[in-house]
Amino acid sequence: MTIRVLVADDHAAVRAGIVLILDGHEDIEVAGQASDGEQAVAMAFDLRPDVVLMDIRMPKLDGISATRELTGIADVLILTTFDLDEYVFGALRAGAAGFLLKSTDADALVEAVRVVARGDGLIAPSVTRRLIAAFGSAAPEYRPREVDSLTPREREVLACLGRGLSNAEISAELHMAEATTKTHVSRLLNKLGLRSRVQAAILAQELSAGDRRTPESLKGRQKTPDQGFPAGA
Structure with a gap:
Protein backbone atom coordinates (compact mmCIF):
# COMPACT_ATOMS: atom_id res chain seq x y z
CA MET A 1 0.00 0.00 0.00
CA THR A 2 1.29 3.45 -0.94
CA ILE A 3 1.48 5.99 1.89
CA ARG A 4 0.19 9.40 0.77
CA VAL A 5 1.94 12.29 2.51
CA LEU A 6 1.21 16.01 2.67
CA VAL A 7 4.26 18.15 3.48
CA ALA A 8 3.51 21.43 5.31
CA ASP A 9 6.35 23.91 5.86
CA ASP A 10 6.64 27.62 5.13
CA HIS A 11 10.20 27.30 3.81
CA ALA A 12 10.27 26.17 0.19
CA ALA A 13 13.80 24.78 0.46
CA VAL A 14 12.85 22.65 3.46
CA ARG A 15 9.77 21.30 1.67
CA ALA A 16 11.87 20.48 -1.38
CA GLY A 17 14.39 18.59 0.75
CA ILE A 18 11.69 16.55 2.49
CA VAL A 19 9.99 15.76 -0.82
CA LEU A 20 13.32 14.65 -2.29
CA ILE A 21 13.82 12.25 0.62
CA LEU A 22 10.32 10.80 0.48
CA ASP A 23 10.08 10.52 -3.31
CA GLY A 24 12.99 8.09 -3.31
CA HIS A 25 10.81 5.36 -1.79
CA GLU A 26 8.30 3.32 -3.79
CA ASP A 27 5.87 2.93 -0.88
CA ILE A 28 5.55 6.71 -0.29
CA GLU A 29 3.85 9.30 -2.48
CA VAL A 30 3.94 13.05 -1.80
CA ALA A 31 0.31 14.01 -2.40
CA GLY A 32 0.83 17.74 -1.93
CA GLN A 33 2.78 20.60 -0.39
CA ALA A 34 1.47 23.42 1.80
CA SER A 35 3.24 26.66 2.70
CA ASP A 36 1.14 27.60 5.74
CA GLY A 37 -1.21 26.08 8.29
CA GLU A 38 -4.45 27.18 6.65
CA GLN A 39 -3.37 25.70 3.33
CA ALA A 40 -2.32 22.49 5.07
CA VAL A 41 -5.76 22.03 6.62
CA ALA A 42 -7.58 22.82 3.36
CA MET A 43 -5.38 20.46 1.35
CA ALA A 44 -5.69 17.70 3.93
CA PHE A 45 -9.49 17.84 3.75
CA ASP A 46 -9.29 17.81 -0.05
CA LEU A 47 -6.52 15.23 -0.60
CA ARG A 48 -7.11 12.99 2.43
CA PRO A 49 -3.44 12.00 2.90
CA ASP A 50 -2.46 9.23 5.27
CA VAL A 51 0.18 11.38 6.99
CA VAL A 52 0.75 15.13 7.26
CA LEU A 53 4.33 16.18 7.95
CA MET A 54 3.69 19.41 9.83
CA ASP A 55 6.02 22.26 10.79
CA ILE A 56 5.06 24.24 13.90
CA ARG A 57 6.01 27.84 13.13
CA MET A 58 3.99 28.76 10.04
CA PRO A 59 2.04 31.87 8.98
CA LYS A 60 -1.77 32.24 9.06
CA LEU A 61 -2.24 29.12 11.21
CA ASP A 62 0.48 27.50 13.31
CA GLY A 63 1.17 23.78 13.14
CA ILE A 64 -0.37 22.99 16.53
CA SER A 65 -3.67 24.69 15.67
CA ALA A 66 -3.65 22.99 12.27
CA THR A 67 -3.04 19.62 13.92
CA ARG A 68 -6.05 20.16 16.19
CA GLU A 69 -8.25 20.72 13.12
CA LEU A 70 -7.05 17.54 11.44
CA THR A 71 -8.08 15.06 14.13
CA GLY A 72 -9.81 12.19 12.38
CA ILE A 73 -8.75 13.45 8.95
CA ALA A 74 -5.08 12.44 8.84
CA ASP A 75 -2.30 11.38 11.20
CA VAL A 76 0.02 14.31 11.89
CA LEU A 77 3.75 13.91 12.35
CA ILE A 78 5.29 17.13 13.68
CA LEU A 79 8.69 17.89 12.15
CA THR A 80 10.29 20.98 13.65
CA THR A 81 13.58 22.64 14.47
CA PHE A 82 12.40 23.44 17.98
CA ASP A 83 12.07 20.98 20.87
CA LEU A 84 10.71 23.52 23.36
CA ASP A 85 8.40 21.95 25.92
CA GLU A 86 5.51 24.22 24.94
CA TYR A 87 5.72 22.91 21.38
CA VAL A 88 6.11 19.25 22.35
CA PHE A 89 3.25 19.26 24.85
CA GLY A 90 1.06 21.46 22.67
CA ALA A 91 1.48 19.22 19.65
CA LEU A 92 0.72 16.02 21.56
CA ARG A 93 -2.28 17.55 23.31
CA ALA A 94 -3.54 18.68 19.89
CA GLY A 95 -3.48 15.06 18.74
CA ALA A 96 -0.20 14.70 16.86
CA ALA A 97 0.76 11.07 16.31
CA GLY A 98 4.46 11.87 16.50
CA PHE A 99 7.07 14.54 17.13
CA LEU A 100 10.46 14.66 15.39
CA LEU A 101 13.22 17.21 15.00
CA LYS A 102 14.46 18.36 11.61
CA SER A 103 17.92 17.15 12.59
CA THR A 104 16.55 13.59 12.19
CA ASP A 105 18.40 11.75 9.44
CA ALA A 106 16.66 10.77 6.20
CA ASP A 107 16.26 7.07 6.98
CA ALA A 108 14.72 7.81 10.38
CA LEU A 109 12.30 10.29 8.82
CA VAL A 110 11.13 7.77 6.24
CA GLU A 111 10.67 5.11 8.90
CA ALA A 112 8.75 7.58 11.08
CA VAL A 113 6.30 8.20 8.23
CA ARG A 114 5.79 4.44 7.91
CA VAL A 115 5.31 4.04 11.67
CA VAL A 116 2.66 6.77 11.84
CA ALA A 117 0.91 5.46 8.71
CA ARG A 118 0.60 2.06 10.42
CA GLY A 119 -1.35 3.72 13.20
CA ASP A 120 1.50 3.70 15.70
CA GLY A 121 3.08 6.75 17.35
CA LEU A 122 6.60 8.10 17.65
CA ILE A 123 8.40 10.64 19.84
CA ALA A 124 11.96 11.85 19.31
CA PRO A 125 14.20 10.22 21.95
CA SER A 126 15.69 13.60 22.88
CA VAL A 127 12.36 14.86 24.22
CA THR A 128 10.98 11.65 25.75
CA ARG A 129 12.61 12.04 29.18
CA ARG A 130 11.17 15.56 29.63
CA LEU A 131 7.81 14.42 28.37
CA ILE A 132 7.44 11.57 30.83
Whole structure:
Protein backbone atom coordinates (compact mmCIF):
# COMPACT_ATOMS: atom_id res chain seq x y z
CA MET A 1 0.00 0.00 0.00
CA THR A 2 1.29 3.45 -0.94
CA ILE A 3 1.48 5.99 1.89
CA ARG A 4 0.19 9.40 0.77
CA VAL A 5 1.94 12.29 2.51
CA LEU A 6 1.21 16.01 2.67
CA VAL A 7 4.26 18.15 3.48
CA ALA A 8 3.51 21.43 5.31
CA ASP A 9 6.35 23.91 5.86
CA ASP A 10 6.64 27.62 5.13
CA HIS A 11 10.20 27.30 3.81
CA ALA A 12 10.27 26.17 0.19
CA ALA A 13 13.80 24.78 0.46
CA VAL A 14 12.85 22.65 3.46
CA ARG A 15 9.77 21.30 1.67
CA ALA A 16 11.87 20.48 -1.38
CA GLY A 17 14.39 18.59 0.75
CA ILE A 18 11.69 16.55 2.49
CA VAL A 19 9.99 15.76 -0.82
CA LEU A 20 13.32 14.65 -2.29
CA ILE A 21 13.82 12.25 0.62
CA LEU A 22 10.32 10.80 0.48
CA ASP A 23 10.08 10.52 -3.31
CA GLY A 24 12.99 8.09 -3.31
CA HIS A 25 10.81 5.36 -1.79
CA GLU A 26 8.30 3.32 -3.79
CA ASP A 27 5.87 2.93 -0.88
CA ILE A 28 5.55 6.71 -0.29
CA GLU A 29 3.85 9.30 -2.48
CA VAL A 30 3.94 13.05 -1.80
CA ALA A 31 0.31 14.01 -2.40
CA GLY A 32 0.83 17.74 -1.93
CA GLN A 33 2.78 20.60 -0.39
CA ALA A 34 1.47 23.42 1.80
CA SER A 35 3.24 26.66 2.70
CA ASP A 36 1.14 27.60 5.74
CA GLY A 37 -1.21 26.08 8.29
CA GLU A 38 -4.45 27.18 6.65
CA GLN A 39 -3.37 25.70 3.33
CA ALA A 40 -2.32 22.49 5.07
CA VAL A 41 -5.76 22.03 6.62
CA ALA A 42 -7.58 22.82 3.36
CA MET A 43 -5.38 20.46 1.35
CA ALA A 44 -5.69 17.70 3.93
CA PHE A 45 -9.49 17.84 3.75
CA ASP A 46 -9.29 17.81 -0.05
CA LEU A 47 -6.52 15.23 -0.60
CA ARG A 48 -7.11 12.99 2.43
CA PRO A 49 -3.44 12.00 2.90
CA ASP A 50 -2.46 9.23 5.27
CA VAL A 51 0.18 11.38 6.99
CA VAL A 52 0.75 15.13 7.26
CA LEU A 53 4.33 16.18 7.95
CA MET A 54 3.69 19.41 9.83
CA ASP A 55 6.02 22.26 10.79
CA ILE A 56 5.06 24.24 13.90
CA ARG A 57 6.01 27.84 13.13
CA MET A 58 3.99 28.76 10.04
CA PRO A 59 2.04 31.87 8.98
CA LYS A 60 -1.77 32.24 9.06
CA LEU A 61 -2.24 29.12 11.21
CA ASP A 62 0.48 27.50 13.31
CA GLY A 63 1.17 23.78 13.14
CA ILE A 64 -0.37 22.99 16.53
CA SER A 65 -3.67 24.69 15.67
CA ALA A 66 -3.65 22.99 12.27
CA THR A 67 -3.04 19.62 13.92
CA ARG A 68 -6.05 20.16 16.19
CA GLU A 69 -8.25 20.72 13.12
CA LEU A 70 -7.05 17.54 11.44
CA THR A 71 -8.08 15.06 14.13
CA GLY A 72 -9.81 12.19 12.38
CA ILE A 73 -8.75 13.45 8.95
CA ALA A 74 -5.08 12.44 8.84
CA ASP A 75 -2.30 11.38 11.20
CA VAL A 76 0.02 14.31 11.89
CA LEU A 77 3.75 13.91 12.35
CA ILE A 78 5.29 17.13 13.68
CA LEU A 79 8.69 17.89 12.15
CA THR A 80 10.29 20.98 13.65
CA THR A 81 13.58 22.64 14.47
CA PHE A 82 12.40 23.44 17.98
CA ASP A 83 12.07 20.98 20.87
CA LEU A 84 10.71 23.52 23.36
CA ASP A 85 8.40 21.95 25.92
CA GLU A 86 5.51 24.22 24.94
CA TYR A 87 5.72 22.91 21.38
CA VAL A 88 6.11 19.25 22.35
CA PHE A 89 3.25 19.26 24.85
CA GLY A 90 1.06 21.46 22.67
CA ALA A 91 1.48 19.22 19.65
CA LEU A 92 0.72 16.02 21.56
CA ARG A 93 -2.28 17.55 23.31
CA ALA A 94 -3.54 18.68 19.89
CA GLY A 95 -3.48 15.06 18.74
CA ALA A 96 -0.20 14.70 16.86
CA ALA A 97 0.76 11.07 16.31
CA GLY A 98 4.46 11.87 16.50
CA PHE A 99 7.07 14.54 17.13
CA LEU A 100 10.46 14.66 15.39
CA LEU A 101 13.22 17.21 15.00
CA LYS A 102 14.46 18.36 11.61
CA SER A 103 17.92 17.15 12.59
CA THR A 104 16.55 13.59 12.19
CA ASP A 105 18.40 11.75 9.44
CA ALA A 106 16.66 10.77 6.20
CA ASP A 107 16.26 7.07 6.98
CA ALA A 108 14.72 7.81 10.38
CA LEU A 109 12.30 10.29 8.82
CA VAL A 110 11.13 7.77 6.24
CA GLU A 111 10.67 5.11 8.90
CA ALA A 112 8.75 7.58 11.08
CA VAL A 113 6.30 8.20 8.23
CA ARG A 114 5.79 4.44 7.91
CA VAL A 115 5.31 4.04 11.67
CA VAL A 116 2.66 6.77 11.84
CA ALA A 117 0.91 5.46 8.71
CA ARG A 118 0.60 2.06 10.42
CA GLY A 119 -1.35 3.72 13.20
CA ASP A 120 1.50 3.70 15.70
CA GLY A 121 3.08 6.75 17.35
CA LEU A 122 6.60 8.10 17.65
CA ILE A 123 8.40 10.64 19.84
CA ALA A 124 11.96 11.85 19.31
CA PRO A 125 14.20 10.22 21.95
CA SER A 126 15.69 13.60 22.88
CA VAL A 127 12.36 14.86 24.22
CA THR A 128 10.98 11.65 25.75
CA ARG A 129 12.61 12.04 29.18
CA ARG A 130 11.17 15.56 29.63
CA LEU A 131 7.81 14.42 28.37
CA ILE A 132 7.44 11.57 30.83
CA ALA A 133 8.81 13.66 33.71
CA ALA A 134 6.37 16.49 33.05
CA PHE A 135 3.28 14.36 32.54
CA GLY A 136 4.19 11.72 35.08
CA SER A 137 4.50 14.26 37.90
CA ALA A 138 1.12 15.78 37.19
CA ALA A 139 -2.22 14.53 38.44
CA PRO A 140 -4.21 12.68 35.79
CA GLU A 141 -6.71 14.89 33.96
CA TYR A 142 -9.19 12.05 33.55
CA ARG A 143 -11.76 10.98 36.13
CA PRO A 144 -11.39 7.39 37.38
CA ARG A 145 -14.81 6.42 36.04
CA GLU A 146 -13.62 7.17 32.50
CA VAL A 147 -10.90 4.56 32.91
CA ASP A 148 -13.34 2.25 34.72
CA SER A 149 -15.55 2.28 31.61
CA LEU A 150 -12.89 0.34 29.70
CA THR A 151 -13.36 -3.37 29.17
CA PRO A 152 -10.70 -5.72 30.62
CA ARG A 153 -9.21 -6.15 27.13
CA GLU A 154 -9.12 -2.41 26.54
CA ARG A 155 -7.30 -1.97 29.85
CA GLU A 156 -4.72 -4.52 28.73
CA VAL A 157 -4.28 -2.60 25.46
CA LEU A 158 -3.93 0.69 27.37
CA ALA A 159 -1.24 -0.88 29.55
CA CYS A 160 0.61 -2.00 26.43
CA LEU A 161 0.40 1.51 24.98
CA GLY A 162 1.91 2.82 28.20
CA ARG A 163 4.84 0.47 27.69
CA GLY A 164 5.41 1.87 24.19
CA LEU A 165 4.31 -1.22 22.24
CA SER A 166 3.28 -0.98 18.60
CA ASN A 167 0.04 -2.51 17.29
CA ALA A 168 1.96 -5.52 16.01
CA GLU A 169 3.66 -6.02 19.38
CA ILE A 170 0.36 -5.66 21.25
CA SER A 171 -1.24 -8.21 18.94
CA ALA A 172 1.55 -10.69 19.58
CA GLU A 173 1.48 -10.20 23.35
CA LEU A 174 -2.30 -10.40 23.69
CA HIS A 175 -2.71 -13.10 21.03
CA MET A 176 -5.15 -11.32 18.75
CA ALA A 177 -5.28 -10.06 15.18
CA GLU A 178 -3.72 -6.68 14.44
CA ALA A 179 -7.05 -5.43 13.05
CA THR A 180 -8.65 -6.30 16.40
CA THR A 181 -5.91 -4.39 18.23
CA LYS A 182 -6.58 -1.31 16.10
CA THR A 183 -10.28 -1.57 16.96
CA HIS A 184 -9.54 -1.74 20.69
CA VAL A 185 -7.18 1.25 20.45
CA SER A 186 -9.80 3.27 18.60
CA ARG A 187 -12.52 2.42 21.11
CA LEU A 188 -10.45 3.24 24.19
CA LEU A 189 -9.36 6.56 22.68
CA ASN A 190 -13.02 7.40 22.08
CA LYS A 191 -14.06 6.40 25.60
CA LEU A 192 -11.30 8.44 27.22
CA GLY A 193 -11.72 11.44 24.94
CA LEU A 194 -8.14 11.20 23.67
CA ARG A 195 -6.88 12.36 20.28
CA SER A 196 -4.00 9.94 19.76
CA ARG A 197 -2.33 6.77 21.03
CA VAL A 198 0.54 8.91 22.29
CA GLN A 199 -1.90 10.64 24.63
CA ALA A 200 -3.09 7.20 25.73
CA ALA A 201 0.50 6.15 26.48
CA ILE A 202 0.98 9.30 28.57
CA LEU A 203 -2.25 8.62 30.46
CA ALA A 204 -1.13 5.07 31.23
CA GLN A 205 2.16 6.46 32.56
CA GLU A 206 0.27 9.02 34.68
CA LEU A 207 -2.00 6.37 36.16
CA SER A 208 0.92 4.15 37.06
CA ALA A 209 2.98 7.02 38.49
CA GLY A 210 0.11 8.40 40.54
CA ASP A 211 -1.37 5.02 41.51
CA ARG A 212 -4.82 6.59 41.45
CA ARG A 213 -7.19 3.64 41.19
CA THR A 214 -4.96 2.25 38.46
CA PRO A 215 -6.48 -0.85 36.78
CA GLU A 216 -4.59 -4.02 37.66
CA SER A 217 -3.50 -4.41 34.06
CA LEU A 218 -1.67 -1.06 34.22
CA LYS A 219 0.64 -2.25 37.00
CA GLY A 220 2.84 -4.33 34.72
CA ARG A 221 6.28 -3.56 33.37
CA GLN A 222 6.77 0.02 32.26
CA LYS A 223 9.42 1.55 30.04
CA THR A 224 11.88 3.70 31.91
CA PRO A 225 12.44 7.32 30.85
CA ASP A 226 15.76 6.30 29.37
CA GLN A 227 14.06 3.86 27.02
CA GLY A 228 11.46 6.34 25.89
CA PHE A 229 8.90 5.58 23.22
CA PRO A 230 10.53 3.95 20.17
CA ALA A 231 9.01 3.62 16.73
CA GLY A 232 5.80 2.10 17.92
CA ALA A 233 5.08 4.14 21.02
